[in-house]
Amino acid sequence: MSLPSSLAGRLRLPVIGAPLFIISNPDLVIAQCRAGIIGAFPALNARPPELLDRWLERLSSELGPGDAPFAVNQIVHRTNERLEHDVALCVKYKVPIVITSLGARREVNDAIHSYGGIVLHDIINVEFARKAIEKGADGLIAVAAGAGGHAGTISPFALIAEIRAWFSGPLALSGAIATGDGILAAQAAGADLAYIGSAFIATEEANATEAYKQAIVDSAAADIVYTNLFTGVHGNYLKSSILAAGLDPANLPESDPSRMNFGGGAAKAWRDIWGAGQGVGSVHAVIPAAERIAQLRAEYEAAKARVLGA
Numbered sequence: 001m002s003l004p005s006s007l008a009g010r011l012r013l014p015v016i017g018a019p020l021f022i023i024s025n026p027d028l029v030i031a032q033c034r035a036g037i038i039g040a041f042p043a044l045n046a047r048p049p050e051l052l053d054r055w056l057e058r059l060s061s062e063l064g065p066g067d068a069p070f071a072v073n074q075i076v077h078r079t080n081e082r083l084e085h086d087v088a089l090c091v092k093y094k095v096p097i098v099i100t101s102l103g104a105r106r107e108v109n110d111a112i113h114s115y116g117g118i119v120l121h122d123i124i125n126v127e128f129a130r131k132a133i134e135k136g137a138d139g140l141i142a143v144a145a146g147a148g149g150h151a152g153t154i155s156p157f158a159l160i161a162e163i164r165a166w167f168s169g170p171l172a173l174s175g176a177i178a179t180g181d182g183i184l185a186a187q188a189a190g191a192d193l194a195y196i197g198s199a200f201i202a203t204e205e206a207n208a209t210e211a212y213k214q215a216i217v218d219s220a221a222a223d224i225v226y227t228n229l230f231t232g233v234h235g236n237y238l239k240s241s242i243l244a245a246g247l248d249p250a251n252l253p254e255s256d257p258s259r260m261n262f263g264g265g266a267a268k269a270w271r272d273i274w275g276a277g278q279g280v281g282s283v284h285a286v287i288p289a290a291e292r293i294a295q296l297r298a299e300y301e302a303a304k305a306r307v308l309g310a
Contacts, residue, residue: 002139002168002169002170002171002192003118003139003170003192003193004118007038007069007096007097007118010036010065010066010067010068010069011036011037011038011068012035012036012037012068012297013035013036013037013183013293013296013297013300014187014192014193015037015038015183015193015194015195015196015293015296016037016038016040016071016099016141016172016193016194016195016196017029017032017037017038017039017040017196017197017200017289018040018148018149018174018195018196018197018200019040019041019042019045019071019072019073019099020041020042020149020197020200020201020206020275021042021044021045021149021275022045022207022208022271023045023200023201023206023207023208024039024040024041024042024045024200024206024207025041025045025055025205025206025207026041026055026058026059027205028041028200028203028205028206028207028289029059029070030059030062030063031203031205031288031289031290032068032200032289032293033063033067033068033070034063034067034068034290035068035289035290035293035294036067036068036293036297037068037293038068038069038070038071038097038193039068039070039071040070040071040072040073040097040099041055041070041071041072041073042072042073042074042075043072043073043074043075043082043086043089043090044075044080044082044086045207049082049085049086052085052086052089053089053092056072056089056090056092056093057093059093060093060094069096069097070095070096070097071095071096071097071098071099071120072086072090072095072097072098072099073098073099073100073101074086074087074090074098074099074100074101074108075101075102076100076101076102076103076104076105076108077101077102077103078103083108087108087111087112088111090111090112090117091111091112091114091115094115094116094117095112095117096117096118097117097118097119097120098112098117098118098119098120099119099120099121099122099141100119100120100121100122100132100137101121101122101150102150102233104121104128104131104132104134104135104136104137105135106135106136109135109136109137109138110136113136118138118139118170119136119137119138119139120137120138120139120140120141120170120172121137121139121140122140122141122142122143122174123140123141123142123143123152124143124144124150124151124152124153124154125152125154125159126159126162126163129142129163129167130166133167133169138169138170139169139170139171139172140163140167140169140170140171140172141171141172141173141174141195142156142159142160142163142171142172142173142174142175142191143174143175143195144156144159144160144173144174144175145175145176146175146176146221146224146236146277146278146279147174147175147176147195147197147236147277147278148197148198148235148236148275148276148277148279149197149235149236149275149277150231150233150234150235151174151175151226151234151235151236151277153226153234156173156175156186156189157189160173160189160190160191161189161190163190164190170192170193171190171191171192171193172186172191172192172193172194172195173186173189173191173193173194173195174194174195174196174197174277175277175278176221176277176278176279177194177195177196177279178196178198178199178277178279178280178281178282178283179279179282179296179299180295180296180297180298180299180300180301180302180303181299181300181303182194182282183196183296183299183300183303184300184303184307196279196296197277198216198276198277198279198283199279199282199283199292199296200289200292201213201216201276202214202216202217202283202285202286202287202292203286203287203288203289203292204286204287204288204289205288205289206289208274210286212241212274213286214286215238215240215241215274215276216238216276216280216283217283217284217285217286218240219238219239219240219276219280219281220280220281221278221279221280221281223238223240223280224236224237224238224239224276224277224278224280225237225238225239225242225249225252227252227255228254228255229252229253229254229255230255230273231255232255235275236275236276236277236278237273237275237276238273238274238275238276238280240274241272241273241274242273245272245273
């Protein structure tokens with residue numbers, strides 16, 4: 001694994017719990033880290049901004065060297081008016097991993113590197129991947145076809161192969177991974193880590209409505225709709241939530257990408273229109289995060305045994 005040994009050695013399963021807008025909170029992150037995977041949350045989930053200080057203080061005090069490290073996601077798009085404030089708090093608490101999204105910013109990378117933190121930048125194609133590394137990111141999160149939320153359209157096999165042709169650093173793969181078999185497949189394809197989001201929406205700790213959690217359980221890949229209508233960036237959403245909003249999933253208009261907004265407007269979109277990836281068909285119950293991770297770990301070990309025994 002190309003993660004620093006100080007971080008990789010603390011993982012019991014090669015997984016990052018993806019930072020879920022609105023949904024990820026300290027309870028979920030702590031449960032994930034204690035169960036042996038990297039837990040992550042978007043800085044923008046802490047509202048008002050002052051709450052982020054308390055969240056980071058809690059995570060720093062309650063998680064120890066026997067737990068997996070945690071990560072904070074920073075939206076570095078120009079519409080994020082909180083970025084400078086939130087990055088300063090990451091520096092204050094020496095957040096081990098920062099995940100950056102929607103643009104690569106050299107000054108953000110430099111700030112995280114100032115105390116020895118590492119930056120993983122999420123990308124949907126090789127062009128964006130090269131730009132992120134050129135601007136100082138330590139690693140990449142390849143957001144492939146089928147991923148929940150803001151997602152790309154490239155096959156995970158093609159995207160990983162093209163990145164590994166020139167980049168040997170830390171690499172996570174996102175895209176419909178919701179089983180231990182999928183985690184092993186991500187590694188076989190060339191990734192170090194699997195990046196799993198939708199499966200953790202249907203957990204007891206997640207800050208999602210019971211209706212949202214049950215919709216994850218009740219849905220399959222065919223129930224996912226890909227559109228840029230709600231935030232200006234293409235993403236995957238549950239068809240049932242679009243129907244509940246009075247919209248026709250088969251006839252959604254295109255949004256103007258120049259009107260992207262990751263403040264209150266995006267929060268409303270993600271509250272009413274539910275993001276999810278194509279891996280939802282493998283999620284069959286709402287359970288505690290630790291139980292979900294134990295299930296993933298058992299599936300992962302069984303998949304390794306099956307492959308090695310072939």
